[in-house]
Amino acid sequence: ALLPWPERVHNGYRVLQEYFCFPESFFFFHLRGAMSLPDDFPLSHFTLRLHFCDPLPGEVKLDNRSLRLYCTPAVNLFMHSAEPIRPDGRALQYPLLASRRRPDAYDIFRVASVSSHTQAPEEASGKGKNRQIWPEFESFDHQTEFSGQRKVVYWQHRTKTSLLHRGTEHTVAFIHADGNPPDPSLTENEVVTAELVCTNRMLPEQLHPGDVCVAVGKNPAVASFSNVTCPTRSLYPVTDDDRLWSLISCMNLNYLSLLEREALIEILRTFDLPGIHHPQLARLSREKLDAIERMETKPVDRLFKGVPIRGLATTLWINPAPFVSEGEVYLLGAVLSQFFALYASTGSYHYLQIINTESQKSWEWQNSGQHPLM
Template sequence: MSLSRYFQDELDHLRRSGDAFAQRFPGLTKYLSSRATDPDVERMMEGFAFLTARLREKIDDQLPEVTQSLLMLLWPNFLRPVPSMCIMQLDPIPGAISEVQTVPAGAEVHSIPVDGTVCRFRTACRAEIVPMAVEMVRHDVSRAASVVTLRLRTLDEQPVTDLNLRVLRLFLGGASYSAQTLNLWMHRYMRKATMGTEGFMLGLDAEAIRPVGIDRDDAVLPYPDNAFMGYRLLQEFYTIPEKFSFFDIDVPSLRFLPARTKELTFVFEFERPLPPDVRIEASSFQLNCTPAINLFKHSSEPIRLDGRRTEYALLPARIEGSELEIFEIEEVNGWLPAPDGRSNGISRTYARFESFSHEMERADDRHAVYFREKVSQGFAGADLTRTLSFIREDEALENRTDETISVSLECTNGVAPTHLGIGDLNRPMRNLPSFVTPRNLTRPSPPCYPLVDGSLQWQLISALSLNYLSLQDAPALRNILMAFDFPARTNMQRERGAKLRLEGIETIASERVDRLFKGLPVRGMRTHIGMRESHFESEGEMFLFASVLAEFFALYATVNSFHELLVQGVERGEVYRWQPRIGNQPLL
């Protein structure tokens, strides 16, 4: 419960009980009655209610000092907000490039001003920029099958064979229902895929079309190296599901094409017709796209460490008119002036208290200095406030001198990006190559904030401490998945959809299986999940959800083992099978 609720409860209690006391003992008090209007008494009652509310909050908080320290040490990402994210398109300028070029991750794009705030996004993944454009998309349907034809054309009439094109990455755009359904057909119901130009078509291998979004290189949310990557996949599915709508096509050598060919056509033949309400149009296939996230480097307001307080507020350095929120602390530095007042002071770096660097400080015979971060719920509700406390082994020596603390931060623009529309992120910055023009294809997602309530953090720690036994029971799996759905905690509509989706997991069972891998027996696990199709917006959404679960299970499998997932629709009987995946979790 938030502090405002505690405050309102205490104030209501004071007014009700004060009125009853004044009626029972009218000679003792004349100020507690509801008919009294003395403003000084009102202020005193509000102040007392506020202090009592803080006390009740502390009594009910279930030791967040313990849970936060554990999360800060092992899973610090769950004490950070999830920033706003979107899909960015980097269109090449005609005539600027003649072959495929690479834009590295971290290229920065700014938005138009929103109430005085310029939102700053950076690309999360490397993007291969292809100097081509979508010329035509056609959908031919019969009673037994569907055929989708995609034709691309070079921008400056240069031959396709000169582009140095090896891998073509496409983003499935348009409405989410159509994009997710087309994604299902691309990876589940593909009968044959060909590419080339009229009269010169070449068949593609079954492995030539690959889904994108599950590999570590495709990560959008920053995660610590020691964190389990399966958790990142779950968080990204709940906050930016569009990132799983990318796919790669391995392009074979184009030497079989006529020398001056300026077009490249892909034909996708499916085993069954697409649903009639799926719209296939030019926007269904987008080139030169990559996810982007609202993150940028910033610094804090300086902190004067005078030793007179136990906690110091951590605030980002103010930029006039801008909305700033802290994502994470990168580095904390202190500066001690020289005793004689000269400029050659002492600079030192503070280590995080929840770390394994304590013995290193003592081994190097250095004075240990640490900082400890405390995250609490802001008075506004969803936002977070952060304070720092400092531990200095040389405190007794330095209490005569004020130390200045500066903090390097990663920041976001809070909720400001949610006011942006499609195309409003269009201002390239210095580290974005000059041969592209940026624009956002999707509206930025709303940021999500972790709830720092102690009981919820204990639930999260329980979910993070999972094992295979935790994954073999449908109610337990639902609880684990719900723990990572941050948007559902603050959005009632999202909460209803999340509960319906999780209730669609009807059964789960696992069995040990043995397979031969390169002539050697390997033991793994096969999991069968029964899902109810009507609990999902579409079959495409259920397939995407199950695909993320397949990778989540596989990532949790131990080294030298594997995992195989089978999902069966309870209502229609459709069976989806994923290839066995080798695990990467070390045996304990």
């Protein structure tokens, strides 16, 4: 996976989101079964020939640029300090800005931490000596306090759709554990700063292949590098209430509920963020999901170290017509196999089979499971 993910959210949904948002990140393969070469191999290069069992589609043209070595996905995320905030108690929430001078060059992906320095009223400038780390409201760091005697103040990151520019506006609120604002005396002498995980907003969309080639930061690269593809489009979170309820409903489904065709299609559609932003992509995605014609799941047993282990076997019948090639069908199966594997319980496993309804060709992912078999 590429993007940071909340620890309290199931990793299976992370795979689905990145499949829809960054399908190119799955275009990698490992070469297995090749004979290893000795360190003192006398030649400086060799030829690797790949033989395909089926003819490639007519529109697929392979050349020297189709396969690249030493490639890895890169994400436009970096740490950045927010503009200081003075929570004087006059507002319920305060603007959270990455940069006042260059608002078009920064956007907030996540708030990593919030801290403050106490500033005496007579100080015109400068930081105080007492540094305080503020706990997050949506965390497990809440302290037990009596109602009416609350002293601990939490921060809460809030977003809403911007009316001035594309994307979202960010604010931070300071509240007690019950959601009520604190007494101004608890925050009015504090100068609050936040450590942010930021992006460069829309600027990466202006880059072309080869433009990302300059090392920055404290540790310069030891080898030259450049991007071989264009950066993907920025996709902002959807704040529509119906979408949020669909997301919550999907996360409440248990493992067995996911093994029904309608539930699986609804989950995939919920995490199709590009389809939400672009109607044309939504139509193509809908056709591909509707191509899942049938889904069957049954319990199966297999021997593991002489002991029978119970697992589940799922078979999907997919019509390949909406897909560009069989490779897209295979990629969907590989992602679903990983998704089901992350849901497999301890001491169990999941077996997935996908059948092409036109050619009756099938692909299998066996012994899939993320937990140890007991």
